[in-house]
Amino acid sequence: MEIDVLGLPYERHTIELVPDDEGPVVATLVRRRGEQPSRRAVLYVHGFVDYFFQTHLADFFVERGWDFYALDLRKYGRSLLPHQTPNFARSLTDYFPELDEAARIIREVDGHDQMLVAGHSTGGLITSLWSHARQGRGIVDGLFLNSPFFDFNIPWLMKGPLMASLLAVSGRTPYRKIPTAGLTVYGESLHRDHRGEWTYDLAWKPIESFPVTAGWLQAIRRGQARLRAGLSIDAPVLVACSTRTFRGRGWAEDVRLTDAVLDVEHIARWAPGLGPMVTIARFDGGMHDLTLSGKDVRTSVFRELGRWVDAFVPAPGTPEIEVPPAPEDKADDKSGATA
Secondary structure: EEEEEOOOEEEEEEEEEEEEEEEEEEEEEEOOOOOOOOOOEEEEOOOOOOOOOOOHHHHHHHOOOEEEEOOOOOOOOOHOOOOOOOOOOHHHHHHHHHHHHHHHHHHOOOOOOEEEEEEHHHHHHHHHHHHOOOOOOOOOOEEEEEEEOOOOOHHHHHHHHHEEEEEHHHHOOOEEEEEOOOHHHHHHHHHHOOOOEEEEOOOOOOOOOOOHHHHHHHHHHHHHHHHOOOOOOOEEEEEEOOOOEEOOOOOOHHHHHOEOOHHHHHHHHHHHHOOEEEEEEEEOOOOOOOHHHOOHHHHHHHHHHHHHHHHOOOOOOOOOOOOOOOOOOOOOOOOOOOO
């Protein structure tokens, strides 16, 4: 591990991956350990046009006794190399090798017995598919999804027939850039140099986004279709999102109080199909990245996240709460039946 760009106590480790048609490929695992040794760890995975910079999220977990890890996926953030197309992927399973290696380091090298995975937006979609694929192996003890990217926030005609036709034409040119209507209001609402309160590297998370490629679009489309067909994640899942979607195109104060990227009703609709233990929490005034919402909202998010973790991902050795059996129905039997 070497010192991360965030400075101590953040460290980073470069994960060497199999080269692809653009050349060498790496991912980056960022680590922040607590002052006291812990056998519990969190693995955070970012969204599209994103990377890990949310140190207050790490603070929350470290203060609760967890070691914190964040993975900058291949071609994102710390892992983006000069010869690469930013954020490009042909399949969401391309990310499974770095997730597998991050989990191995967390569990086998650093000696953690318990791992909670947290995924935001596209990271929420990827970690859902990965958690399903790794079910039964005792790798994922809990999954926290922050506004996961379960569906495109566009009209049915555009994401159905029109997208299928476009991808059929572009199928052999995965690096072809797909024209999109620029929507910069979300980025403006976050960065301190614009209308937000956060500071991060605009080379890794630009206000105007990176171009969408045909290969990435197809990868997302196939991944979402697999998820919507139903998964069997065998760990408890918390799906969190805002109560409202932003419907405008230009700047409005509502951007600060809504999800300006995804349709939150899509998230609520598809969440129950993740597995048998799914909790859905919605936050009035929440932004797309709930942890970057206004102070009062993110306080609520962290409070509910803490309650859920305590209930569904308790520390090893914590006594289980016994639920008393339901009382028997004492109503008079008026059927007249006899033994």
